Amino acid sequence: MAEEKRKFRVEVCFSPDEFDLYKQEYSVVVAIDVLRATTAICTAFEHGAEKVIPVSTVAEALVYKNKGYMAGAERNGKIVEGFEFGNSPFSYMGEAIKGKTLVLTTTNGTRAINIAAATHKVIIGALVNLDAVIAYLIDQPDDVLLLASGWQGKFNLEDSICAGAITEALLESGKYMSDEDSTIASLFLFKEARVNYFGFLKASSHRRRLRNLNLNEDIKYCLTPNQTRVIPVYKDGALVKMEL
Structure with a gap:
């Protein structure tokens, strides 16, 4: 009788602050920050960016900015003073970013990426590249941790x-x-929300936070699945477009 193949594990970690409780058991981490960092990163690659360097602090982003890099910084949903853009996906569209290396720091998403990337293979997931991420994970042979960026831990x-x-x-x-x-x-939660993400998340804390900043168009974009087949992957200190 043929031996049954081992099934791989997929589990969810709700916050980077809980990552240490999971990290020993998984080989691949999918970093998720739907509103808005991982959506913005996927959008940047869809529009031709060469690399995105995720940094955890505004000070790090400022160092890159002063060296001439295109750098974005966001805290609490707002663009940090002194930076031209934050993490709106609409900032990462158009000719200006084609072929460029971008630098980004956000309240939650870039922190989650860097925490996981210190020890694991990290890919970027969002609703905008949902089916592409699913197809890749089904074909790869490792246990997977889905790391939610959450909100301030x-x-x-x-x-x-x-x-x-x-x-x-x-x-x-x-x-x-x-x-x-x-x-x-x-x-x-997904089974309840799948019919209408926008409606289900109407009362969510971060959607309310962004709505109060007049960012409804960002919300609509971020909650619209499968706008790209791009999968960013962390490699040698930066995110690059995965070669599929």
């Missing part, structure tokens, strides 16, 4: 819903299994 809805969407597809492929309660919770 705390749980948020939109990243967990995106993680739930990925989880559902991986489990349905038959190649993955999961048993963490965080993964089960994300899966049920």
